[in-house]
Amino acid sequence: MLLAQTGTDRFTTRMKRDDANGDGKLTRSELTGPKRLFEQLDEDGDGVLVLSDDAAQKLKNFRVQAGDQPGTAIGSTDRRRMMETLQSRAAHLRQGPAATRGGLRERREPDHQDVRYGDHERHVLDVYLAETEDSEPAPCMIWIHGGGFRRGDKSEGSRFARPFVANGIHYVTLNYRLSQHAIAPACFHDCAHAVQFLRQNAEKWNIDKSRISIGGGSAGAGLAQWIAYSPDRADPTAADPMFRQSTRVSAVILLNAQTSYDFRWIKTHIPGDAWMGDGLQQLFGYTIDDIDKIDDEKIQTIQACSPITHLSEDDPPTVFYYRRSKDPKIAMQNAMDGIHHPLFGFELKKRADELKVPCDVFTVETTKDRLFYNNRWDHAVGFLKKHFEMD
Template structure:
């Protein structure tokens, strides 16, 4: 009798523990639904964004999340912990998507991201946003586009018939992961000698080129390489950057995937930004730190987006 009772009690406690753990997990991962879903920011089917507006009596800063996916797949996405902590800090969040290759080659994707930022500014009054405090976050391709946006000269066209395109494209800061600081295959070939990282199929599609002909392409293709590479546009008046990478500087490049997400990209950027006196923080070997990216990203965003520097 006592044995049966003990077994039953133990089973009940296990069930309660599992339920409690599931409840805690659900609470930790739960985020509110978007304030606005599938908002059209341009004419194409993939010109859509989800918008989470932080509760505030005054205009809030905003983070624009640009998803990765080798420029050819993916959808609106944002890290749940980053989203949750940003909203808690009083920072609004926008998640976008953009046109894909091979139907639309570069710079379509980069221009889409720029238009999304302009659209956010265009709606700043309506959404209670601070148009002077906009950051970009993203991973892989989304990271590369975030950096490109932050370094590129302002693309505002004050006389454009489209009021969205009259807005500024400039950013306050960028916080990215596993990002590429250049998409120029020639630069990548030099950065990773003895590897085939530069011949990544995503880059071939992005530029609509045959990598076997890399040294014999039309001049306009080389100009395009440079146009969509963040490093090309870096100048002394550009905003600060946080970069995180899963691997470390000594990680062997045993595949194109490892190479295209390797922290050597971040090392080159940091060296150049250090010379210009611009803040650039690079965290490597992130998978072994035991931290979440939100542990690094959110304090960085708070520092640069919140006026009181919390």
């Protein structure tokens, strides 16, 4: 007989033990628990569990919702009842477009998997096709995974595919070179090339080239913004017709986004130690110890890869979703809370408002806000349908 409360306490202890480097976060490779459980606790799909974000409490809530009440013994009857509850919840989630609501997400298999858009092994993407009326070209949502530029995979985006394809929007997830393969700007250029590849093959997948949106979580959000705000990278003189395609997009959807990767900007605008992040050091090839010796060329690269640098009045509408409060003190808890803090989004919104570029930032301050965040894909689909002028 196993007490639910005891099981949760043991899981909390294991989470702390797995955090061997004491950075307050766990990646999938660090957590010794099952993959499915990690995915249930990783609500925004950024590939990281932040211990200060109450992952253990999420586990408790999940167990309570499943019928596993704290303090009660779990026998065979209770386990069967719990499984029936889980199956019922999963079936309920499959009935509506908000298939990602709550802790369970039904993965949808891609219609075209591991399509190659470049020469590197990471230059692959998955295509999830929406059903379209009369074979009319449909808009497309491109999703870029997070993971600090050092980890992550396009398959993580499969959890978010269903709300888009169920509403007539094709959905694409992609991989890019990680910082251990090549430092910046390699991954930024990879993602831009993926957009050009999709446009080059738009007719094959019935994609409307004029209605393409882009988004991502954490690192993926930065890559998405960089594409959205940078000048069009189309080269009319390119020998390869793919590179003649536009990189411009119609809308941007972001989760827990950074808007600058310039450690000087971050140190000025974000409280705490976020500016010292080792992910940024690896991405650009510098160390904190040698930060005063960074040459001008590298500084220029860092600035050029920072999305907020490129924002202009002709850029697409953007919506930010953050799972944290906008309270600046949150950023001081640890570097992970800082690097995903809503202050990044609000700083970009200031500039967007000046340029009259539509931009909304949603944070979690109340229980109502949390409910909205948990149902963010309903809002995101509505946002796209509005800007794609879909009926």
